[in-house]
Amino acid sequence: MDHRDMRISDAERERVVAQLNTAVAEGRLTIAEFEDRVDGVLRARTFGEIEPYVTDLPVQQVKPPEESELRSRSSSLKRRGRWTVPRRLTIVTLSSSVKLDFTEAIFGAAVVDVVLDAHSSSVELVLPAGAVADVDSIYTHASTVKSRIEPSGGGVQFRISGEVSTSSVKLRYQRRFWRWRW
Structure with a gap:
């Protein structure tokens, strides 16, 4: 074709x-x-x-950052809409709530490494349709990890690793009901 x-x-x-x-x-x-x-x-x-x-315009090459770190301490951190996702994203959080919505994000790589360092926090990752996630490399201590992600798909692959202590981690797709999305 x-x-x-x-x-x-x-x-x-x-x-x-x-x-x-x-x-x-x-x-x-x-x-x-x-x-x-x-x-x-x-x-x-x-x-x-x-x-x-x-055809008469120069080609733009947008290169996402290779690595980025998000830090949150005793607060709420949210990211949604159109944002550029680095190849490696580190999330360091203490007594916080973190929600990252990747449904409209721009990906520069087919594989995204997410490294968690969460203590007494909740982390929610909303993945785009078709994305897959590997959560087997997360070390947990008195924590829960829930994944509602399909085991196979042709989209972006998320490799999630790191340490989670007295925290909750949730991975899911975007929910839809009629016109509403969350």
């Missing part, structure tokens, strides 16, 4: 719109050109239909 005939996903469409947005900010496109191109990109179903809207 030719790459041009392959269907494009919503996330890939959003990346193209972001590229067009950057082109406007750099002065490469007028507002009218931007609006016309965005309309065309949002109607496109294949990669071939997208090409006419971006």
Whole structure:
């Protein structure tokens, strides 16, 4: 199958719109050109239909950070919406609540390593549809680890490791009911 005939996903469409947005900010496109191109990109179903809207623009290479650390102490830490996920994410938390929603996140790698260092905390990871997770490398002490993630899928692979003491860790997919999502 030719790459041009392959269907494009919503996330890939959003990346193209972001590229067009950057082109406007750099002065490469007028507002009218931007609006016309965005309309065309949002109607496109294949990669071939997208090409006419971006062929005259430079290709953007967005490289996510290789490593990042999130720290929380006696507080609440939440991350949701569009955010770039590093290849290795370390979460250090003490007496806190951490909720990371990966459903709209941008992944630069097919495998994400999440290292936990949680004490007296709750950690909730909401994974995108099709993602898989390996929680066998978590060392627990008076803690619970619950995973509602399917054992096989073709999406991003999460490898979760680290130490969890008197804490709870929950992995799940996004819940949906009618128009609501949480």
